[in-house]
Amino acid sequence: MAGRLGGKVAIVTGAGRDGNIGVAICEAYLREGARVVATDFRTAESEVVSARLARSAPAEHFRFLTHDVTSEANWAQVAAETAAAFGGIDVLVNNAGIAIHAGIEHSSLDDLRKVMAVNHDALFIGTKACLPELKRSVQRFPGGGSVINNLSMASYMPSGINIGYHVSKAAGRxxxxxxxxxxxxxxxxxxxxxxxxxxxxxxxxxxADYVKLGAYPTVEEAEASIAGMGPLGISSDPEDTAHAFVYLASEEARFVTGASIYHDGAIGQRY
Structure with a gap:
């Protein structure tokens, strides 16, 4: 099949909410010829999003599965259903993530564990569950299997008001x-x-939570301030970010592993 990901089978977690990176990745993967399994909690919004993605894909190239990424049993089910439907797993995108905006003083241990479970533990569980099929990918594609973790610039930037998110992303790195x-x-x-x-x-x-915490006067000023940390001085959108995930999943990246792609407008130059 034509496309940079022609014939590859990909799982993308956290892909049930319109406007998020996971949905943009699914759209890009489908355009590039992949067969895609999107996963997330099943909600009214995810039903609408998955129906739209299914309409945009060739016949039998897209499925949506209800998924709790913190559950080993659910991960085993997702891996098995994907392999049964499409014949294997070549790409795993660990994209699902949550945040509880607070520092140590105003966080509980349960808060930290909840964020770590989704943002870090799920990477371990999902990768382990998909490993047997990922091992077999090299039989289909010279570049072999690909795992891509969405980790955020939070993985290298400290924060006093978002500890769980930043710590979990650093651990994922x-x-x-x-x-x-x-x-x-x-x-x-x-x-x-x-x-x-x-x-x-x-x-x-x-x-909006940062505004409530008093870190910024308005959401617009928060966006401008954070974007201004980088030399480009602009924010990104999910479609921009999806290009990096296409590259890492493709055979063009067959010699790329252990890489951290900073898709951050060079904000990371400050750290």
Whole structure:
């Protein structure tokens, strides 16, 4: 099949909310010829989004599965259903994420554990669940399997008002590097993408929380201030970010593993 991802089978988590990075990745993967399984909690919005994605895809190239990424049993089911439907798994995109905006003083241990479970533990669980099929990807594609973790610029930027999110993303960065070393001999590449200020619903809600915490006067001023940290001085959108995920999933990136792609407008130059 034509396209940079022609014939590849991809799972993309956290892809049930319109305007988020996961949905943009699904759209880009479908355009590039992949067969895609999008997962998320099943909601009225996810039903609308998944129906739209299905209409945009060739026949039998898209499925939506209800998914709790913190559940080992659910991950085993998603991996098995994907392999049964499409014949394998070549690409795993760990995109699902949550945030509880507070520092140590106003967070509970349960808050931290909840964020870590989705943003970090799910990377471990999902990668392990998909590993048997990812190992077999090299039989279909010379570049082998690909795991791509969406980790955010939060993984290298400290924050006093968003501890769970930043700590979980930093932990995911090391998990990515360790997995790249472990899985290299299996012909599985493991990389991460670190988006900067990308105007998704989750980010808009986060900026609103920052306003409530007194960090910024308004959401608009929060966006301008954070975007201004980088030399480009602008925010991104999910479609921009999806291009990085296409590259890492493609055969063009067959020699790329353990890489952290800073898709952040160079805000990371400050750290």
């Amino acid at each position: 090391m998990l990515t590097l360790c997995a790249a070393v472990e899985f290299g001999p299996m012909k599985i590449r493991v990389n991460s993408v670190h988006p900067g200020l990308t105007m998704t619903p989750l980010i808009r809600e986060g900026l």
